[in-house]
Amino acid sequence: MGRKPCCSRDGLRRGAWTQEEDKILSAYIKAHGEGRWRSLPSRAGLKRxxxxxxxxxxxxxxxxxxxxxxxQEEDDLIIRLHKLLGNKWSLIAGRLPGRTDNEIKNYWNTHLSKTLIKHGNGHDEHQNKIETKKEKTLAIVDTNNVVRTKARRCTSNVFITTTPQQQQPHFDDHNEEHMNTGVLLHGNEAANGDENTGHEIESWWDALMDFNMNDDWTWMNEASSPPIHNINVAEAEGDDDDDHHQVMIESEADETRKPDLDLDLNALAAFLDWETYA
DNA sequence: AAATTGAACAACCGCAAGACT
DNA sequence: CAGTCTTGCGGTTGTTCAATT
Structure with missing residues (x-):
């Protein structure tokens, strides 16, 4: 015997909404705003x-x-985000403007899950692509003479923050100015001696790679954001304890697009369930 | 034409976390 | 600080409708 359903009171309607009810609800929220849902029906005159x-x-x-x-872009994005986040529908929906968690969930259950099962859980060409990209990026890291992080275990508290912007503009083949933004990761390694509660560095590395699976390194398929074409991973300089890891993300963008990039970095932190601090 | 099946998606439910008292 | 309330989330069920038999 579970608890009483919230709509079990006598006189409350259930099931599909009528146009009239929609009209009343819309008008009420337009006039009074969202929130205070429990008392809203009586205030709005709805039997719901x-x-x-x-x-x-x-x-x-x-x-x-x-x-x-x-x-197709949204479809791809949902697949990638689901691979990264699992059934975190609200987080996935948060990256798809205008889409709701319910819609994404339904779409996944009726379309994508079947498609992926049909194609061997998506772990074929898709996965190979990730692996190839990972190798490519590590090569970039090596040629840039930065220290490559080892897979290591951290405790459950992992922090992520955007470092002060690094003013190191450089130029590519097209003489285009680039922008660097840094993310500093801090794992408080073995602070409590519990090795089983930690985040694997490998996992966030994999996560970053998942964000950049397109051939053109487009970040999150977001047309409004600058495409990110390169990721370097390095130990943060000047840190004695080796549990700090710095992820450099270079973007083909000028200064004006930095807010977009910062937004994506914050989103990444949220997706990975890391804390952010200034 | 009627019955059946399955896809699509709207809606409900229980639970958990955070806010409030 | 504990109890209650509110809100949001994810799993599941129910309903509708089109395609198929």
């Missing part, structure tokens, strides 16, 4: 539970909702 109202608004009525026609 607050939970149902919230869901209806978030998944269907919100003005910024993009419905149907998941594009």
């Amino acid at each position: 539970c607050g939970k149902s109202c919230r869901l209806r608004w978030l998944n269907y009525l919100r003005p910024d909702i993009k419905r149907g026609n998941i594009s």
Whole structure:
């Protein structure tokens, strides 16, 4: 005997929403804003539970909702993010403007999971591509004469922060100015002696690679963001303890695009469940 | 034409975390 | 600080509709 469903009270409607109900809910939220869902139905004059109202608004009525026609880009992104994050639908949806967690979840369950099962869990060409890219990048790291991090175990507290921007513009073949942004990772290694609670450095490395699986190194398929074409991994300079790792991300962008890049780095931190600190 | 099947997606449910009292 | 409330999340179920038999 579980607890009572929230919509079990007499007189509360359930099931599909009518146009009239949608209209009432939309009008009420437009006038009074979101929130206080529990009391919203009575205030708005709806015979629904607050939970149902919230869901209806978030998944269907919100003005910024993009419905149907998941594009190929979105499709690819969902696959990559799911590989990285698992069933964290809200996080995945957060990277797809206008899409809801419910929609992504449904899309995954009805389209993508079947497709991936059909193709051997996606671990074929896709995985090979990642491996190849990983090797390529490590080669870049080596030629740049930076120290390559070893896979090592950290304890459960891993921090990520954006370092002060490094003003080291350089030029590529097209004489285009680049921008560097650093991410400093800090694993408090073996602080409590529990080796089983740690993050594997390999795992965040894999995660970074997953973010950059396209041939053109496009970051997250986001048209508005600059494509990131290179990732270097190095020990942070000046740190005595070797649990600091610095990930350098170079972007083909000028100064004005730095906020985009910082946004992506913060998103990455969130995805990987790292803490951020200034 | 009717019955069946399956895809798509809307909606519900229980749980957990954080906010509030 | 404990109890209660609110909100958000992810799993699951229910409903609709088109395709197939």
